[in-house]
Structure formats: C-alpha cells, structure tokens
Amino acid sequence: MLRLGRWTVVGVAAAVAELALLRALVEGLHVVLPIATIVAAEVLILLKFLVADRWVFGHPRPALQRAVRYHGACAGALVVYWLVINGTAALGLVYTLGFVLGTAASFVWSLLTNFLWVWRTKQDRATRARSGGRRAARPFPWHRQA
Numbered sequence: 001m002l003r004l005g006r007w008t009v010v011g012v013a014a015a016v017a018e019l020a021l022l023r024a025l026v027e028g029l030h031v032v033l034p035i036a037t038i039v040a041a042e043v044l045i046l047l048k049f050l051v052a053d054r055w056v057f058g059h060p061r062p063a064l065q066r067a068v069r070y071h072g073a074c075a076g077a078l079v080v081y082w083l084v085i086n087g088t089a090a091l092g093l094v095y096t097l098g099f100v101l102g103t104a105a106s107f108v109w110s111l112l113t114n115f116l117w118v119w120r121t122k123q124d125r126a127t128r129a130r131s132g133g134r135r136a137a138r139p140f141p142w143h144r145q146a
Contacts, residue, residue: 003056003057003115004115006052006055006056007052007056007111007114007115010048010051010052010055010056011048011107011110014044014047014048014051015103017044017047018040018041018043018044018103019096019099021039021040021043021044022036022037022040022095022099023096025039025040026095033085033086033089033095034082034086037081037082037085037086038078038082041074041078041081041082042078045070045071045074045078048074049062049066049067049070049071049074050062052070052114052119053066053067053070053119056119057119066118066119069117069118070114070118073109073110073113073114073117073118074110076109076113077106077107077109077110077113078106080102080105080106080109081102081103081105081106082102083102084098084101084102084105084106085098085099085101085102086098088101088102
C-alpha cells in the first residue's frame, strides 16, 4: 500500500505541475495547444520517472531499461491524455476541463502499466512463471500475497 500511496502522490503533484507548465506555455508563451500538451507531458514524464524510480520503488539509481519501459508505458498514457484534452477542446470545452479528464484517463492507464510491467520485480515474474503464466496470488500490486 505504501508504494501505491507514494505513486499516487507523485502523480497528483506531477498533474499540478503539468497544468502550471501547460498554462505557462499556452497563456504565457502562446504555444498552440497540441504542441503545448506534448511539451508539458514530456517534461513531466521524465521528472515522474526519476522520482518514482527512487522514492516509490526504491532504486538507488535510474536504469536505462526501466526508463525505456516507463517511457513506453507513458507513450500510451500520453496518447490517451492528448486525445481527451484536444478532443474536449474541439468540442468547445475549456482546455483545463479536458486536462482534468485526460489526466484521469491516463492515470488509470499508468497505474496498470507501471505496476504490472515497468516496475514488476523478478519475484513477481518468477511467481507468474511457476504458476504457468497465471496471476495466481496478486491480481493487483496492492493486494497482499496469499
């Protein structure tokens, strides 16, 4: 549960920082929204990886393999986020509402990919291999081992 709590804190803090950066890009620098959303998201993806790798998952140093997996997982979340924020803007809604909706949708994607792929441990993989590929005891990372 501690990891899930910390992961959530990182995600919420990053969402606030990302919205601030997005507003600075759109309203301060007059960057068009499709470009501003990509830039703001990419900056926060890199920062979230560094914080999550160390504080949430306890790695002493970032590793390229984890960074590549994390970036791949975030690419999917970015697509979800980008489509929602720009889709809602195209429907006439304010981009800040689209940001909230897009962030919520990408949060779910990130939760699943981060815990079940990016930072899954060797012990998790070994347990799955022994069970013939089934996720026997832990369907979600916050469930306790049986």
